Amino acid sequence: MQMSQEVLGQFRRKRLLIAAVVAALVLILTLTFRFVEEKNRIEQQSHSFANNAIQRFDRMFSPLDVAADNALAWVGTDCGLIRFKLIEKLAVLQTVRSILLVDNDRIYCSSIFGPSDLAFSNNYPELLVKNQRMQLAVDEHLLKGSPILLLWTPRNEDNRAGVLQVINIELMTSYLLEPTLPWVERAILNVGSQSLEYGNPLIEPATPAEDQVTIVESSLRYPYSITLFGPSPSRLALMTVPSQLPLALLLSLLMGYIVWLATANRMSLSWQISYGITAREFMVYCQPLINAHNGQCDGIEMLLRWHNPRQGWIPPDVFIPLAERQNLIAPLTRFVISETVRHLPDLPMRSSFHIAINVAASHFRERAIIDDLQRLWWPANPQPQLVVELTERDSLPVVDQRVVSHLHKVGVKLAIDDFGTGHSSLSYLKTLSPDVLKIDKVFTAAIGTDAINATVTDMVISLAQQLNIGLVAEGVETAEQAEYLRERGVDALQGYYYARPMPLGDFPAWLANHKAFCPA
Known part of the structure; x- marks a missing residue:
């Protein structure tokens, strides 16, 4: 009887071990799955934020392109004749501070200050580079020290004539780049080598902190990009694991119990006897x-006699009474x-x-x-x-x-x-x-x-x-x-x-x- 109880106890311990291992695996896999799922969701949220910001910026720049194309017809016209038309466009384009007309490398007309005579290539040499249509700069005339974005629309390929729009980019960034916590802590607009961060009026390079990761998305229509700094998605996902633990633990216990019930026959001595007859173990x-x-x-x-490859030799006084029952x-x-x-x-x-x-x-x-x-x-x-x-x-x-x-x-x-x-x-x-x-x-x-x-x-x-x-x-x-x-x-x-x-x-x-x- 003692031997029988010992062998049966071995089967129960094996069943318990298998159920415990399955429960632990289910717990680990469930938490891992939820961790990966949450990590991917956070990454997707960050990329969605950057893509949405780019779409909104593109929509803001699109009417400015149309207005610049229309104003190209005025390039070369006397400033006194078209200044009021420029002012009318400013009233429509609420994000534009001023419009400058350039002809023969001379800024000869300003919607704010009227006629002028400034060398375009000396004041904005970066815009003379082929395909360089944007530049972040600091306003030196109207709101001194405030950041602006220069949007250059050339009339021809030599870049010596065109329309230059001075955009209130600080207003646009405060509206379009507000970070979404916790996955986005800092949002930056990049034009060339210059950057303008949300909440920071200074145009300066932006670098992430040691515990921040970087996500960059670029516009396909305009020469700018959006950079996001935020905590690692893995770290944020890891912080959600404790909240997932009760459900994962409940699921693992349920699966362990199901395995315990499912192995009641297969891991029982009676099942082993049935299998042993088929496998000619006796x-x-x-x-x-x-x-x-x-x-x-x-x-x-x-x-x-019974030699069970899984248990070794099993005494007759153990399996015979059970086989009878x-x-x-x-x-x-x-x-x-x-x-x-x-x-x-x-x-x-x-x-x-x-x-x-x-x-x-x-x-x-x-x-x-x-x-x-x-x-x-x-x-x-x-x-x-x-x-x-x-x-x-x-x-x-x-x-x-x-x-x-x-x-x-x-x-x-x-x-x-x-x-x-x-x-x-x-x-x-x-x-x-x-x-x-x-x-x-x-x-x-x-x-x-x-x-x-x-x-x-x-x-x-x-x-x-x-x-x-x-x-x-x-x-x-x-x-x-x-x-x-x-x-x-x-x-x-x-x-x-x-x-x-x-x-x-x-x-x-x-x-x-x-x-x-x-x-x-």
Whole structure:
């Protein structure tokens, strides 16, 4: 019983370990998935912020392009004639501070100050570079010291004539670049090598802090870009993990419980038995039965052994009772019968040689044992005497007595195994009419050491002799025990003193080596 509980405990611990591992993996994977998902969401939010800002800036610059294209027709016209038209455009273009007309590299007209005469190339040399249409600068005339954006629209490729718009870029950035916490902490407009950061009126290069990451998106229509500084998406995502822990923990516990239930069969010993039958993990062993009077080997008892590759050797007293409870004992018995039939040519071919097979009480129901013998045993025309050993772990129903009677009629002997240890009842001796009683090894081991059990042994021997029932003593390990049983008239002896259980295929060699002791 202790061994059985230990093996079953091993299966439960394995099931628990698997369920715990799955639960831990689900917890880790869930938190990892939520972390990656949140990280991607934060990154997407940052890129969306930059792209939206670029789209809004492009929409703000688009009407300025149209206004500049219209004003190109005025380039070269006397400033006094077109100044008021320039002022009218300023009223429409609310983000533009002033409009300057350039002709022959001279700024000759300003919407604010009227006629002027300034060298364009000296004042704005960067705009003379081919395709350089924008420049961040500081206002030196109207709102001195404030940042402005110069939008240059040339009339021809030599960049010596065109329209220059002075844009109130500080107003635009304060409206379009307001950071969105927590993923955007700083937002910067970049034109060439110059930068204007939201909330900072100075035009100067912007650098991120040590713990900030940088995201840059560029406009496809205008020569500017948007730079965002903010905390690492991984750090922000990691901060959300604690809030995800309860749900992830609940999901992991649920999956662990599902795995625990799902492995109830697969990780149970009963499932292992079913699988072991299919995978032929079971092996048939045998142990010789020695005639107590002449020392000859009169027969063998078939024993089932199980080597589970996942658990190692599992004792019969562990898997046999469980197989009986799970209705798996009949397939195991059929396997034993089939293997015995397969080895019949190697066994002594005489009727005085006994082959004992253990059969559970449940196998007697609905004539199952008779059907199996008719299908597996009798077609082989066996010469040895078949003995069915009935275990006492279960009580036989009354209806099964017909099966017992049928076995007697066809010449099968019936033995009661482990007599005196299970559901022993003297009524069995009357209703079953057994041919043999097998004295359990507990009583054999008590010989010479335990007076009470030795007395029980003597009583069983006396009872069997009075009823003319054969006796087999199990568990004989010493010469003293063998002599004690022999003197009291026990018919056959079985135990380590004569031979340990061996694979059925090894029995012929054992028998040949012991002819002098146990002649065939």
